[in-house]
Amino acid sequence: xxxxxxxxxxxxxxxxxxxxxxxxxxxxxxxxxxxxxxxxxxxxxxxxxxxxxxxxxxxxxxxxxxxxxxxxxxxxxxxxxxxxxxxxxxxxxxxxxxxxxxxxxxxxxxxxxxxxxxxxxxxxxxxxxxxxxxxxxxxxxxxxxxxxxxxxxxxxxxxxxxxxxxxxxxxxxxxxxxxxxxxxxxxxxxxxxxxxxxxxxxxxxxxxxxxxxxxxxxxxxxxxxxxxxxxxxxxxxxxxxxxxxxxxxxxxxxxxxxxxxxxxxxxxxxxxxxxxxxxxxxxxxxxxxxxxxxxxxxxxxxxxxxxxxxxxxxxxxxxxxxxxxxxxxxxxxxxxxxxxxxxxxxxxxxxxxxxxxxxxxxxxxxxxxxxxxxxxxxxxxxxxxxxxxxxxxxxxxxxxxxxxxxxxxxxxxxxxxxxxxxxxxxxxxxxxxxxxxxxxx
Numbered sequence: 001x002x003x004x005x006x007x008x009x010x011x012x013x014x015x016x017x018x019x020x021x022x023x024x025x026x027x028x029x030x031x032x033x034x035x036x037x038x039x040x041x042x043x044x045x046x047x048x049x050x051x052x053x054x055x056x057x058x059x060x061x062x063x064x065x066x067x068x069x070x071x072x073x074x075x076x077x078x079x080x081x082x083x084x085x086x087x088x089x090x091x092x093x094x095x096x097x098x099x100x101x102x103x104x105x106x107x108x109x110x111x112x113x114x115x116x117x118x119x120x121x122x123x124x125x126x127x128x129x130x131x132x133x134x135x136x137x138x139x140x141x142x143x144x145x146x147x148x149x150x151x152x153x154x155x156x157x158x159x160x161x162x163x164x165x166x167x168x169x170x171x172x173x174x175x176x177x178x179x180x181x182x183x184x185x186x187x188x189x190x191x192x193x194x195x196x197x198x199x200x201x202x203x204x205x206x207x208x209x210x211x212x213x214x215x216x217x218x219x220x221x222x223x224x225x226x227x228x229x230x231x232x233x234x235x236x237x238x239x240x241x242x243x244x245x246x247x248x249x250x251x252x253x254x255x256x257x258x259x260x261x262x263x264x265x266x267x268x269x270x271x272x273x274x275x276x277x278x279x280x281x282x283x284x285x286x287x288x289x290x291x292x293x294x295x296x297x298x299x300x301x302x303x304x305x306x307x308x309x310x311x312x313x314x315x316x317x318x319x320x321x322x323x324x325x326x327x328x329x330x331x332x333x334x335x336x337x338x339x340x341x342x343x344x345x346x347x348x349x350x351x352x353x354x355x356x357x358x359x360x361x362x363x364x365x366x367x368x369x370x371x372x373x374x375x376x377x378x379x380x381x382x383x384x385x386x387x388x389x390x391x392x393x394x395x396x397x398x399x400x401x402x403x404x405x406x407x408x409x410x411x412x413x414x415x416x417x418x419x420x421x422x423x424x425x426x427x428x429x430x431x432x433x434x435x436x437x438x439x440x441x
Contacts, residue, residue, distance in 0.1 A: 048400020
């Protein structure tokens with residue numbers, strides 16, 4: 001065989017191999033990213049992760065009431081309703097049952113009551129070790145990246161004891177490249193000053209060409225809103241009237257001059273990252289209804305008391321003849337011109353810290369959901385007590401969207417795509433309109 005032919009033949013084989021590798025690489029970039037949700041609650045974190053382009057292969061939730069709401073809003077997502085300690089156990093068939101091969105992301109927020117500044121901060125609270133179950137599932141599924149949400153106090157409790165345990169546990173399981181970011185929800189379109197920490201890390205075999213924390217800060221920085229959404233920007237289009245628990249209202253026609261956030265939330269508007277189809281998946285041509293616009297009854301004595309509360313003020317501002325000054329946080333009216341303070345699960349027991357900014361009543365479940373950035377098509381089911389608890393426990397969907405978008409970008413870079421590649425550029429450009437506060441139409 002002539003030498004020239006041999007060289008040309010070899011070159012052809014190399015060219016074919018290079019083309020095949022490029023096609024395979026592009027195929028991986030274009031395929032739908034997959035995720036598994038732990039401690040799913042009613043689905044706030046899942047809502048944001050789906051918006052960021054991930055397909056959730058399975059969700060895990062032990063609370064039967066939260067699971068009921070989850071199923072209503074995510075009917076296509078298989079739900080393992082049970083204790084996370086029983087999920088993916090050796091000898092079981094969950095990986096086959098839920099098709100959990102090649103998972104890109106594992107995410108969730110282990111219960112935080114044992115770490116919370118508001119809670120008892122009990123070092124022996126059994127919930128403090130639920131992060132170990134999160135680590136176990138990550139070790140089992142070997143995702144490219146994980147996201148674990150919790151309260152910032154976890155970083156400080158016992159001089160960082162739990163923070164260091166978490167970092168060491170992930171390192172032992174093949175995730176040494178782990179870091180965390182402290183984020184405020186109001187920086188990402190959520191009308192609420194909710195502070196949370198997100199631990200995240202990539203698998204050891206992924207070759208990252210950058211410092212993970214620095215790149216993540218830059219990636220998520222593109223999604224920061226220039227101006228926070230205020231309480232009134234978030235809820236002023238909702239009706240003043242309320243209905244009894246379990247009833248709905250006709251959906252009020254949109255008015256002129258809606259804020260970008262309101263367009264995201266409303267069922268009759270399109271605003272990135274939401275479409276009307278996303279918000280009304282069950283639309284069968286019937287008129288839209290407003291769900292969950294109800295609240296706890298209020299006694300006349302309490303109604304008279306909160307009538308003295310000015311916007312943004314607490315119980316310690318009330319006249320002595322109205323309130324004795326004890327427990328100054330007991331009564332609190334939302335400031336219409338600022339983001340809300342933290343929406344908490346304890347609302348289900350007492351709403352006196354969440355007085356409507358302009359009306360003499362408590363906020364409704366729907367108004368609380370808006371302040372958590374749940375769109376109006378996300379329906380909470382169960383008793384009013386349970387609905388308020390679910391709203392307060394949730395990860396705000398728009399915050400979840402931001403961190404999941406960051407995770408998606410990190411995965412692309414970890415797979416070898418350059419920052420200038422069409423794949424990364426397309427992802428970044430698709431997110432930019434989210435943080436622009438100009439109404440799109």
